[in-house]
Amino acid sequence: MTEAIHEVVAARLGEHGVRYTGGRRALVEVLAAAGRPLRVEEILAASPRVRQSSVYRNLALFEESGLVHRVSGHGDHARYELAEELVGHHHHFACRRCGAVADVELPHDLESALSGALADLARRTHLTVEAHRIDVVGLCAACAPTAG
Amino acid sequence: MTEAIHEVVAARLGEHGVRYTGGRRALVEVLAAAGRPLRVEEILAASPRVRQSSVYRNLALFEESGLVHRVSGHGDHARYELAEELVGHHHHFACRRCGAVADVELPHDLESALSGALADLARRTHLTVEAHRIDVVGLCAACAPTAG
DNA sequence: ATGAGTGCAAAGGCTTTGCATTAGG
């Protein structure tokens, strides 16, 4: 499952003459297994062998290489996830009470309509549009007031 | 122009027995004048009389009161803007090179379609959807490679 | 008058960085 991801990561790092070490593999494994953006704290808990400074350094390295995306905005600290190139286009739901974050997919026709609107925006404004990100905010099942 | 905003802010604060001081008015003025999310650094530069600690305290206060919204995710530090209740529903464009952020409005029919899709999502997942946020990422006019 | 608000400065907490050691290719 994650083998394809490892291959892409290894290839991308190789292009830059960067080594794909055990710690870096572990980082990719953890992020792939989570299926949602993780905080550094969570990454560390999931991979006790990897030191904090290495995690930060490798997240920065991966982000520069376009392999990892920093998701800020939910709660206070940064969260990290594998880039869309590796895990596909998706968006996020964030619970405003407990801070939990989950991946969300939206209908293709809606994505198409949004892409069209953003292309129009680019034409009108001289902005170059490269990507979009949708954050849905609300309450998760656990935090929602129970009806009965 | 900003008078209507001041009235809403004053009323909201009054409900909670909170004073609408000069520094707080200045903060609202700066945010209203900017028309885009500002970093604390920018707020301080625009209102030299207000001290840093007060700005942070008042931003936190306003955020709790739902009058200001913290926009994180563009660049590294938090940005703040007046809540949609005060300035209307909108989204953001962020330049990935220089970090500039601008407000963006999308077509009403697209917003409707998105709301519908999110309502469906809520039904399917037991999530309570309260709001959505779209960030468009790309290059601003100044940072885009010039064609000629 | 009187408690909220502010200023100042120090503390906090996540993140980054320097240097010596270890390990990948």
Next chain:
DNA sequence: CCTAATGCAAAGCCTTTGCACTCAT
């Protein structure tokens, strides 16, 4: 082998907080 990568620990930077003074009501 030889440089990149890591560990450890200290430094950095934005943000928060304690305390005394000031101002709004």
